[in-house]
Amino acid sequence: MTNTVFFLFGATGDLARRKLYPAIYSLYRERKLGDRFAVIGLARRPKTSEQFREDVLESIKEFARYNVTKDEQWASFAEHFEYMPLDINNTEAFRELKTVADRLDDKFDVGGNRLFYLALAPELFGSVSHHLQAGGLLETPGWARLVIEKPFGYDLPSAEKLNAEIRQVFEEKDIYRIDHYLGKEMVQNINVVRFANAFFEPLWNNKYIANIQITLSETVGVEERGGYYDHSGALRDMGQNHMLQMLAMMAMEPPSRLSPEDIRDEKVKVFRSLRGFQSAAEARANTVRGQYAAGNLKGKPVVGYREEDSVNPESTTETYFAARVFVDNFRWAGVPFYIRTGKRLPVKTTEVVVEFKNVPNNVYLSKKHKLEPNLLVFRVNPMEGIYFKMNGKQPGSEGAIVPVAMDFCQSCQVGLNTPEAYERLLHDAARGDSTYFTRWDEVALAWKYVDKIAAAWGERTDNLNLYQAGTWGPDQAQQLLSEDGFKWWPVNGQDEGEVAWEFTKR
Numbered sequence: 001m002t003n004t005v006f007f008l009f010g011a012t013g014d015l016a017r018r019k020l021y022p023a024i025y026s027l028y029r030e031r032k033l034g035d036r037f038a039v040i041g042l043a044r045r046p047k048t049s050e051q052f053r054e055d056v057l058e059s060i061k062e063f064a065r066y067n068v069t070k071d072e073q074w075a076s077f078a079e080h081f082e083y084m085p086l087d088i089n090n091t092e093a094f095r096e097l098k099t100v101a102d103r104l105d106d107k108f109d110v111g112g113n114r115l116f117y118l119a120l121a122p123e124l125f126g127s128v129s130h131h132l133q134a135g136g137l138l139e140t141p142g143w144a145r146l147v148i149e150k151p152f153g154y155d156l157p158s159a160e161k162l163n164a165e166i167r168q169v170f171e172e173k174d175i176y177r178i179d180h181y182l183g184k185e186m187v188q189n190i191n192v193v194r195f196a197n198a199f200f201e202p203l204w205n206n207k208y209i210a211n212i213q214i215t216l217s218e219t220v221g222v223e224e225r226g227g228y229y230d231h232s233g234a235l236r237d238m239g240q241n242h243m244l245q246m247l248a249m250m251a252m253e254p255p256s257r258l259s260p261e262d263i264r265d266e267k268v269k270v271f272r273s274l275r276g277f278q279s280a281a282e283a284r285a286n287t288v289r290g291q292y293a294a295g296n297l298k299g300k301p302v303v304g305y306r307e308e309d310s311v312n313p314e315s316t317t318e319t320y321f322a323a324r325v326f327v328d329n330f331r332w333a334g335v336p337f338y339i340r341t342g343k344r345l346p347v348k349t350t351e352v353v354v355e356f357k358n359v360p361n362n363v364y365l366s367k368k369h370k371l372e373p374n375l376l377v378f379r380v381n382p383m384e385g386i387y388f389k390m391n392g393k394q395p396g397s398e399g400a401i402v403p404v405a406m407d408f409c410q411s412c413q414v415g416l417n418t419p420e421a422y423e424r425l426l427h428d429a430a431r432g433d434s435t436y437f438t439r440w441d442e443v444a445l446a447w448k449y450v451d452k453i454a455a456a457w458g459e460r461t462d463n464l465n466l467y468q469a470g471t472w473g474p475d476q477a478q479q480l481l482s483e484d485g486f487k488w489w490p491v492n493g494q495d496e497g498e499v500a501w502e503f504t505k506r
């Protein structure tokens with residue numbers, strides 16, 4: 001049980017509505033919250049606590065994994081929620097907030113533990129920390145932790161500035177920087193599959209692995225988020241955080257213990273080993289950027305990025321990027337990690353594919369047999385599971401070889417109702433487990449890497465490749481792999497042309 005007062009800054013926002021209230025409700029239903037908790041919703045717009053509870057109910061009805069009805073169970077959950085209109089820029093309001101917090105702490109016998117969740121625009125992160133201190137909210141007999149949403153800065157200098165501001169108030173151990181991909185079941189499963197199975201770890205190196213491919217494709221466009229996204233772009237929005245974090249999970253050495261610091265230390269070593277680019281030309285040669293133009297998605301016409309209402313009609317922001325990344329250490333020398341992400345691609349999926357090298361002196365490798373490499377696939381979303389593709393004899397044939405699959409479909413077994421990333425992360429923050437939150441040194445190194453790419457892109461205006469919405473991005477991203485003799489593997493069983501293996505239908 002996690003006795004906590006949750007201070008939810010940005011309580012009227014999109015993230016709170018779609019992710020945070022449903023997550024808190026699931027934790028309650030699964031008895032991970034207990035009864036000694038309170039949630040204080042904070043935002044500028046005026047509303048009563050009664051209206052707030054109604055809004056929370058609506059969001060849970062729409063987005064939660066559990067059904068909810070306005071019954072006794074709902075009433076006993078909802079009584080833990082209160083709303084207070086508060087403008088971050090008003091220091092005085094934080095004194096009043098302390099009074100509300102102390103009252104709720106007493107009412108629900110919380111014991112002084114405080115979790116400040118900043119679901120706010122990043123410009124406000126620094127001031128909130130200072131005002132919390134000035135308002136006396138950090139003087140508490142329990143713990144006080146800060147949960148910060150992404151983006152953590154726009155580049156390394158801005159991230160450093162933000163970090164310095166927050167660190168004036170909170171110690172690193174009490175800062176929980178969210179990367180919600182680290183809360184996803186299958187991302188957390190990467191370590192388990194790697195380090196708890198005898199048959200993967202011995203092969204997990206440059207002797208046996210040809211390349212690793214990480215795809216994070218989305219069908220959504222930027223829609224109303226242009227205000228943020230047009231300034232950020234795919235590299236900063238997804239590359240600096242989710243993609244490099246997944247890469248680090250794939251590449252890290254086994255930690256000697258399962259403590260948060262041991263695990264994060266291993267990830268930091270990966271970030272330190274990322275091969276930096278010696279020149280802007282080298283950065284450009286190893287990356288591709290694109291922007292979606294009008295096209296068709298699932299049979300419906302969709303507008304191009306520049307036609308989106310919230311976007312500058314002359315925008316040169318990328319909505320797609322791909323990169324060839326090298327981890328220069330003993331284990332990974334010479335193995336390319338290919339990463340790609342984009343909006344308005346044909347399917348919503350996140351997959352990590354490990355492509356193995358051929359066996360030495362493969363007697364089946366001849367014109368007669370079409371052999372495909374072994375693949376191990378982590379399906380992160382929307383379906384969760386692990387897929388392993390190998391070669392086998394076609395039953396009854398004269399030695400024909402066919403691809404066969406071992407398919408562990410977690411979603412089929414557990415249902416699509418596995419815990420949402422935000423549930424896991426909120427619960428972890430409340431019980432003080434920072435394993436799946438990003439530590440400052442990880443964030444800084446990731447920015448250092450990404451800043452080089454952004455700077456190289458910024459030097460030229462001819463590197464933005466338009467791609468039609470509903471396609472797999474610019475052709476240059478295919479070339480990135482074909483230059484090395486590889487190809488992107490189809491994701492999610494989608495046929496991107498010739499697919500040599502049977503996808504096991506679910």
Ligand SMILES: NC(=O)C1=CN([C@@H]2O[C@H](COP(=O)(O)OP(=O)(O)OC[C@H]3O[C@@H](n4cnc5c(N)ncnc54)[C@H](OP(=O)(O)O)[C@@H]3O)[C@@H](O)[C@H]2O)C=CC1
Pocket residue numbers: 009010011012013014015016042043044045086087088089118119120121122149150151
């Ligand atoms: N939405 C999403 O899916 C994701 C969001 N994030 C991050 O989460 C954070 C929040 O995003 P999102 O919910 O989409 O943003 P929204 O714009 O939907 O919400 C912003 C919230 O901040 C409040 N707010 C704005 N200014 C002030 C102020 N001066 N004082 C007090 N409250 C203020 C707004 O309420 P009011 O106007 O009433 O004051 C509102 O509740 C951002 O950092 C974003 O990058 C990260 C990943 C995904």
Ligand SMILES: O=C1O[C@H](COP(=O)(O)O)[C@@H](O)[C@H](O)[C@H]1O
Pocket residue numbers: 180218237238381
């Ligand atoms: O952080 C972000 O992630 C979402 C994708 O998250 P998912 O869990 O739905 O895969 C992305 O749409 C958004 O642009 C980005 O800010």
